[in-house]
Amino acid sequence: MGGELRAGGNWRPLAPAGINVVTGITAPVPLTTPDGRYRQTAHATFDGQTLSLCRSEHELDRSGGDCARLVGTQRDFSRGLAGRVETERFVRGPLRCDLPLRSR
Structure with a gap:
């Protein structure tokens, strides 16, 4: 995450x-x-299709929360999915998500 x-x-x-x-x-x-002057702890979850990054943990459960979300298929994430996210009052900028390589 940047931005x-x-x-x-x-x-x-x-x-x-x-x-x-x-x-x-x-x-x-x-x-x-x-x-280092400004710090904030965000909260992230991944359900297999959506990476959600929210300002507070309780916003993860709200559909209208001020959260950055990156949505894709398993194939998208396995290839590395990048997008630009923008929230009204939290974060904005590029976000990239990769699934770890599976070992055989």
Whole structure:
């Protein structure tokens, strides 16, 4: 994840953030500006088709929550799916999601 974080009433650059999410489990995601002045812990889930990144954990369950979502098929995610996400009051910018390689 890259782009911008809404903090202190303004859009601020977001330091690149890596997200590791297991299907069905909510994961905390620390987001910060490059200078470290603004920090926020977001929450992410993945259900096999949608990666959701929300400002608060309770917004994950709300369809109208201020969340960034990247939607694709298993094939899309296995090839690496990239898109631009934009929320009204949380984050905006590029988001890329890859499924880990399966071992044989």
